[in-house]
Amino acid sequence: MKIDLTETTSSRINSALIEGRRAIGAPAIGMVLTLVIVTDEGSAYDAMRAASDASREHPSRILAVIKRPGRTPRDRARTRLDAEVLVGSDSSAGETVLLRLHGELVNHAESVVLPLLLPDAPVVVWWPADAPDNPAQHPLGRLGQRRITDASAAEDPVAALGLRAASYTPGDTDLAWTRITPWRSMLAAALDQKHSKISSAVVEGEAYNPSAELLAMWLADRLDVPVERTVSDGPGLTAVRLTTADGVICLDRADGALAELAMPGQPDRHVALKRRETSELIAEELRRLDPDEIYRSAVQFGVERIMTGERAKAAKPEQRPEPEQEQESGQQQDQPRQDPASAAAPKPARKRTAESKK
Amino acid sequence: MTTSSNPLRDALDRRLPRIAGPSGLVIFGVTGDLSRKKLMPAIYDLANRGLLPPGFSLVGFARRDWEHEDFAQVVHDAVKEHARTPFREEVWAQLAEGFRFVPGDFGDDAAFETLRTTIEDLDKARGTGGNFAFYLSVPPKFFPLVVEQLKKHGLSEGPSDSWRRAVIEKPFGHDLKSAEELNQVVHKVFSPDQVFRIDHYLGKETVQNILALRFANTMFEPLWNRSYVDHVQITMAEDIGIGGRAGYYDGIGAARDVIQNHLLQLLALTAMEEPGSFHPKALVTEKLKVLAAVQLPDDLGAHTVRGQYAHAWQGGEEVLGYLEEEGISPDSKTDTYAAVRLTINNRRWAGVPFYLRTGKRLGRRVTEIAVVFKRAPYLPFESGATEELGENALVIRVQPDEGVTVRFGSKVPGTSMEVRDVSMDFAYGESFTESSPEAYERLILDVLLGDANLFPRHQEVELSWNILDPIEEYWASNGKPAEYAAGTWGPVEADEMLARDGRSWRRP
Numbered sequence: 001m002k003i004d005l006t007e008t009t010s011s012r013i014n015s016a017l018i019e020g021r022r023a024i025g026a027p028a029i030g031m032v033l034t035l036v037i038v039t040d041e042g043s044a045y046d047a048m049r050a051a052s053d054a055s056r057e058h059p060s061r062i063l064a065v066i067k068r069p070g071r072t073p074r075d076r077a078r079t080r081l082d083a084e085v086l087v088g089s090d091s092s093a094g095e096t097v098l099l100r101l102h103g104e105l106v107n108h109a110e111s112v113v114l115p116l117l118l119p120d121a122p123v124v125v126w127w128p129a130d131a132p133d134n135p136a137q138h139p140l141g142r143l144g145q146r147r148i149t150d151a152s153a154a155e156d157p158v159a160a161l162g163l164r165a166a167s168y169t170p171g172d173t174d175l176a177w178t179r180i181t182p183w184r185s186m187l188a189a190a191l192d193q194k195h196s197k198i199s200s201a202v203v204e205g206e207a208y209n210p211s212a213e214l215l216a217m218w219l220a221d222r223l224d225v226p227v228e229r230t231v232s233d234g235p236g237l238t239a240v241r242l243t244t245a246d247g248v249i250c251l252d253r254a255d256g257a258l259a260e261l262a263m264p265g266q267p268d269r270h271v272a273l274k275r276r277e278t279s280e281l282i283a284e285e286l287r288r289l290d291p292d293e294i295y296r297s298a299v300q301f302g303v304e305r306i307m308t309g310e311r312a313k314a315a316k317p318e319q320r321p322e323p324e325q326e327q328e329s330g331q332q333q334d335q336p337r338q339d340p341a342s343a344a345a346p347k348p349a350r351k352r353t354a355e356s357k358k
Numbered sequence: 359m360t361t362s363s364n365p366l367r368d369a370l371d372r373r374l375p376r377i378a379g380p381s382g383l384v385i386f387g388v389t390g391d392l393s394r395k396k397l398m399p400a401i402y403d404l405a406n407r408g409l410l411p412p413g414f415s416l417v418g419f420a421r422r423d424w425e426h427e428d429f430a431q432v433v434h435d436a437v438k439e440h441a442r443t444p445f446r447e448e449v450w451a452q453l454a455e456g457f458r459f460v461p462g463d464f465g466d467d468a469a470f471e472t473l474r475t476t477i478e479d480l481d482k483a484r485g486t487g488g489n490f491a492f493y494l495s496v497p498p499k500f501f502p503l504v505v506e507q508l509k510k511h512g513l514s515e516g517p518s519d520s521w522r523r524a525v526i527e528k529p530f531g532h533d534l535k536s537a538e539e540l541n542q543v544v545h546k547v548f549s550p551d552q553v554f555r556i557d558h559y560l561g562k563e564t565v566q567n568i569l570a571l572r573f574a575n576t577m578f579e580p581l582w583n584r585s586y587v588d589h590v591q592i593t594m595a596e597d598i599g600i601g602g603r604a605g606y607y608d609g610i611g612a613a614r615d616v617i618q619n620h621l622l623q624l625l626a627l628t629a630m631e632e633p634g635s636f637h638p639k640a641l642v643t644e645k646l647k648v649l650a651a652v653q654l655p656d657d658l659g660a661h662t663v664r665g666q667y668a669h670a671w672q673g674g675e676e677v678l679g680y681l682e683e684e685g686i687s688p689d690s691k692t693d694t695y696a697a698v699r700l701t702i703n704n705r706r707w708a709g710v711p712f713y714l715r716t717g718k719r720l721g722r723r724v725t726e727i728a729v730v731f732k733r734a735p736y737l738p739f740e741s742g743a744t745e746e747l748g749e750n751a752l753v754i755r756v757q758p759d760e761g762v763t764v765r766f767g768s769k770v771p772g773t774s775m776e777v778r779d780v781s782m783d784f785a786y787g788e789s790f791t792e793s794s795p796e797a798y799e800r801l802i803l804d805v806l807l808g809d810a811n812l813f814p815r816h817q818e819v820e821l822s823w824n825i826l827d828p829i830e831e832y833w834a835s836n837g838k839p840a841e842y843a844a845g846t847w848g849p850v851e852a853d854e855m856l857a858r859d860g861r862s863w864r865r866p
């Protein structure tokens with residue numbers, strides 16, 4: 001059931017939610033949390049789809065806060081709240097409210113959201129893109145126990161990790177971290193087996209993929225060894241190599257789906273390591289709402305302590321045979337760390353393309 | 359797998375799942391229904407969730423003239439048809455490399471030699487490290503032969519630092535004596551803590567949720583005793599008949615097939631005291647205690663009922679009676695319905711009857727535990743106001759539509775005071791099943807991890823037979839099953855059995 005409200009208020013939206021539930025004859029719904037999505041019209045659709053898929057595992061009330069500040073001074077002067085209330089089959093499990101905030105109201109979103117939160121249930125705030133510098137201090141972020149950001153959607157993903165580390169508050173988490181759970185669990189499983197002492201590690205992945213930096217920081221933090229971050233064409237993360245006295249433990253995923261695990265003294269084995277959809281990431285995030293200490297420790301390790309191109313080369317000269325021209329997509333040219341010629345420019349602050357996102 | 363030795367593991371890191379160590383699974387009777395419909399899809403789903411170790415290998419053993427590729431094709435078809443997670447090529451590729459097939463009879467020494475070399479090859483080629491579980495998906499009469507063969511060909515013990523486990527399915531015997539014999543046979547070859555008995559009910563999320571509901575909350579446990587509970591009804595109803603299982607079912611019957619294992623396990627989880635921890639030992643101790651405290655009624659004739667379904671129309675279909683089913687002798691006395699009253703002799707439950715019932719061709723497929731509370735000792739309402747008020751109840755819906763229902767009285771809107779039953783629902787099933795693992799997934803993973811919490815131990819099996827044997831003996835020498843029309847909720851005698859106690863069955 002879908003109810004459209006224009007020039008409305010939170011209390012009228014609340015009435016519409018109750019009316020919607022009555023109309024479909026579902027008086028009590030076991031919703032376990034409120035998910036607030038802070039977004040713009042551009043990324044709203046994908047985010048809503050991911051959230052409603054995830055709500056099959058975590059039935060929730062989804063509140064999408066869509067900001068429309070307006071382009072002209074006249075638009076900006078006129079404040080208005082429009083809402084689309086979806087209950088029942090139109091909203092996969094639970095309830096969905098799309099809130100469109102116009103004009104000055106954009107700066108007071110929390111006043112709209114607060115009355116619409118489910119009683120007692122935890123609140124999760126998710127910024128699919130354009131996360132505030134300090135999510136916990138943001139007026140909407142303050143409403144949530146859990147704040148989900150996505151460093152990979154930032155202009156400068158690596159710098160975004162620095163911001164996340166600086167402003168970390170228990171309850172913060174980042175989808176760049178969620179993305180590497182399968183890698184981390186496979187690496188942990190590999191080290192469950194007998195192995196000799198690890199002396200160094202390399203994490204290889206495409207440029208502007210903060211997950212690679214996070215994985216490198218996690219390894220450096222846990223293993224207490226130097227970790228180098230190198231750049232490949234992707235997709236996403238492509239390999240992790242742990243050097244031990246007996247040889248290299250290597251988890252190598254060239255195609256973004258099937259990886260190969262090589263361990264000294266053991267046959268090579270294939271393991272499925274698929275890149276996951278946003279809905280799966282959100283579902284994983286919603287599974288636990290307690291502070292993620294391991295994430296804190298990894299992100300605060302400090303991205304600057306990971307060796308990248310130049311510094312690593314200084315430590316251990318290495319040849320990179322692959323010529324840059326062969327790469328097809330535009331973003332690949334922006335890989336200063338891969339190109340020895342531009343070794344002095346490790347600032348990836350240029351435009352990203354969509355492919356490098358996940 | 360110790361956390362201390364692996365720097366990448368940390369108790370705080372709760373995102374990392376438990377992944378089994380290097381290992382493989384050998385399935386005997388791999389061509390059977392269970393294997394195709396449950397085991398193979400469960401293995402695929404586990405791989406898809408990233409819970410199987412790299413190099414995991416699956417060996418099929420059966421009397422078929424198959425190559426490895428034929429076997430892989432069979433698994434492929436089974437997975438496509440029955441797996442719960444989407445089919446993904448890369449997961450399949452990872453799994454399929456580890457498929458092997460060994461053709462042969464259980465008596466065939468050469469086949470077991472081939473099995474041994476296959477396993478040794480897998481250790482080399484896939485790094486399974488000598489860790490193998492043997493899943494005996496075969497009729498119990500073959501158990502002795504298969505475990506003997508495993509021992510004879512040195513398969514029951516791997517190289518040092520490795521494990522070998524046996525997985526067996528119900529029935530665990532058909533009475534106490536046969537169960538003990540079976541346990542002896544298996545324990546001669548595998549040590550008791552390496553034998554995993556599958557009771558797939560214990561792998562269900564809702565069954566595990568009984569423990570969470572009881573021991574994680576404060577609001578239920580204070581009521582969970584004879585002061586507040588009037589009685590407990592545990593029901594497992596099936597709407598299907600015996601289908602093609604006449605050979606297995608006839609002579610076994612509903613009580614042996616269901617009450618002995620599933621229902622008594624549900625009873626144990628519902629009635630047991632709080633374990634000190636969820637350590638397998640602590641849990642099994644409490645379950646054994648409560649099972650040992652179970653007492654049968656003195657008059658078995660008055661407080662047990664068995665039945666047979668009769669030819670009738672069920673849900674719009676005309677169905678055969680039990681005695682008309684193919685392969686069933688017309689004078690069979692096998693029970694397709696069984697209901698018993700049990701009491702538990704301890705301080706918590708003294709005087710509270712536990713009614714257990716199960717049957718085939720009942721109204722609908724449902725399994726539930728209903729804890730029915732006593733009526734309020736005094737009702738300050740006008741007479742008539744509470745006429746429609748029933749007893750409060752807490753119902754754990756095990757399947758389908760998993761969840762918990764609480765029934766209590768509430769005022770009917772209007773100017774007069776009138777109280778009527780309403781229910782408050784927690785719908786586990788509606789919203790969580792999609793990603794919750796299937797029972798077999800959980801159980802296979804636990805076998806590979808060596809976690810025995812969800813598997814009934816041999817003492818539990820023996821205690822359960824201890825409870826059921828006298829009833830079966832009584833039935834064998836007294837009367838015959840009552841008839842009930844297929845598609846109804848059992849024979850009239852069962853209703854009378856509760857009416858004698860001043861109670862009635864819930865309609866599930």
